[in-house]
Amino acid sequence: MASASQSSELQVSSGDKAAALALTPVSRETEARLDRYVALLLEWQTKTNLVAPSTLPNLWTRHISDSLQLLSLASSAKSWVDLGSGGGFPGVVLACALAETPGASIHLVERIAKKAAFLREAIRVTASPGTVHLADIGDTVDRISSPIDCVTARALAPLHQLIGFAEPWIKKGATALFLKGQDVEAELTEATKYWNIEPKLHSSRTGGHGWIVELRSIERR
Numbered sequence: 001m002a003s004a005s006q007s008s009e010l011q012v013s014s015g016d017k018a019a020a021l022a023l024t025p026v027s028r029e030t031e032a033r034l035d036r037y038v039a040l041l042l043e044w045q046t047k048t049n050l051v052a053p054s055t056l057p058n059l060w061t062r063h064i065s066d067s068l069q070l071l072s073l074a075s076s077a078k079s080w081v082d083l084g085s086g087g088g089f090p091g092v093v094l095a096c097a098l099a100e101t102p103g104a105s106i107h108l109v110e111r112i113a114k115k116a117a118f119l120r121e122a123i124r125v126t127a128s129p130g131t132v133h134l135a136d137i138g139d140t141v142d143r144i145s146s147p148i149d150c151v152t153a154r155a156l157a158p159l160h161q162l163i164g165f166a167e168p169w170i171k172k173g174a175t176a177l178f179l180k181g182q183d184v185e186a187e188l189t190e191a192t193k194y195w196n197i198e199p200k201l202h203s204s205r206t207g208g209h210g211w212i213v214e215l216r217s218i219e220r221r
Contacts, residue, residue: 020068081174
């Protein structure tokens with residue numbers, strides 16, 4: 001009889017991994033790190049809800065490729081802050097991909113202790129350049145004193161709130177890349193009530209109705 005973790009593993013499509021890596025190619029070393037991350041996620045998923053169970057068959061395209069695509073939009077970025085990292089998307093995936101980049105660092109911010117524990121273990125088993133901050137987002141700005149090139153968030157909060165969270169780093173020159181769904185236009189409309197922004201929208205490579213909102217300058221209204 002299969003164990004719970006084996007049952008979860010059987011739900012992941014092998015073809016999905018090939019499709020994901022065709023969309024967002026990575027080095028053999030990065031692929032090996034991502035394999036270790038996925039194995040750990042499936043193990044923890046049986047006791048901690050890290051991703052929606054319905055997305056497990058398409059874990060690689062729905063979550064990993066979705067995260068990896070950010071790298072092409074900020075190819076020179078080395079220092080990243082990922083807000084509300086949760087199961088590690090995009091933070092751990094980015095850390096795996098940047099592990100061979102000298103000076104790369106990923107700050108993963110997570111307020112739920114169980115998820116923060118998972119993130120620490122994921123960074124350890126993948127030997128990736130990540131630092132986990134168990135804290136509310138508002139409490140991390142002072143903790144992260146080094147310059148930040150890019151701020152990310154995925155499935156965390158409405159856009160106008162995300163801009164507020166990221167404001168301290170954007171004001172210092174960071175680029176924001178926020179992964180959003182099909183309601184992005186409504187979120188942008190709402191955000192302009194609070195912020196003067198010039199967003200650049202990128203259609204997700206992974207299909208569906210996903211978008212990436214790129215922001216390089218903001219100003220409160």
